[in-house]
Amino acid sequence: MAHLSACVSTLLVAACLFQIASISGSVGSTELRVRVCSHNKSISLKVTSTRDQSVEGALDCRCNVEPLENSLKNLAKSDYQYTPEVGLHKLHLAAANWNDARKMCMDEGGHLAIVNSVAEEMVLLEMLKSNAEGIRGGQNKEEALLGIHDLFAEGEWWTVSGEPLRATGYVNWSRSYWDGQPDNYLGNQNCGALVDVGGMDDVFCHDKFAFFCEIPVTC
Ligand SMILES: [Ca+2]
Ligand SMILES: [Ca+2]
Structure with missing residues (x-):
């Protein structure tokens, strides 16, 4: 499931997806709602689409984070x-x-x-x-x-x-x-x-x- 991290743009989001996937076995779901806490604030993450191309050796996902806090942007790098x-x-x-x-x-x-x-x-x-x-x-x-x-x-x-x-x-x-x-x-x-x-x-x-x-x- 580590390949999940390749499909999202921030490490924090990847971490949450990884944990959720580990718990629920929901890899491949088209929609996930994850609560992320940062500085005592919660944001909601919605995976708007997930397309598993693992047969071809790749996973392609598109994720939408709202709101995308500035502190999260830095995590991408x-x-x-x-x-x-x-x-x-x-x-x-x-x-x-x-x-x-x-x-x-x-x-x-x-x-x-x-x-x-x-x-x-x-x-x-x-x-x-x-x-x-x-x-x-x-x-x-x-x-x-x-x-x-x-x-x-x-x-x-x-x-x-x-x-x-x-x-x-x-x-x-x-x-x-x-x-x-x-x-x-x-x-x-x-x-x-x-x-x-x-x-x-x-x-x-x-x-x-x-x-x-x-x-x-x-x-
Ligand atoms: Ca000392
Ligand atoms: Ca001291």
């Missing part, structure tokens, strides 16, 4: 990884400081990644470990920034979505990395990162690291 029931993620290999990374994720219609489960941590860890050699300009190749910080008050961790870290369902600071985290090293580590050994570390917000973006998707 993106390289986000979709993991069913986990989400859409991208590891940026060109390192940036936390605030610049935060803005770049927003420019792509998403946010710095917020981990909500061990399953999501596993996905990100695999992305980090398998791409570490490609990281450019970072403090190291073993960490990548996440969307959490304690910039408001030391030790009070918040997500970039404005919720307390404890509300995410995932609070896993590394107990082994540099003798245990978060250590607020030099009294000034206020941004969160995922470490390749598993778990999180607090890092200097002004230092550059690879970073994870995430685009919210619910089907």
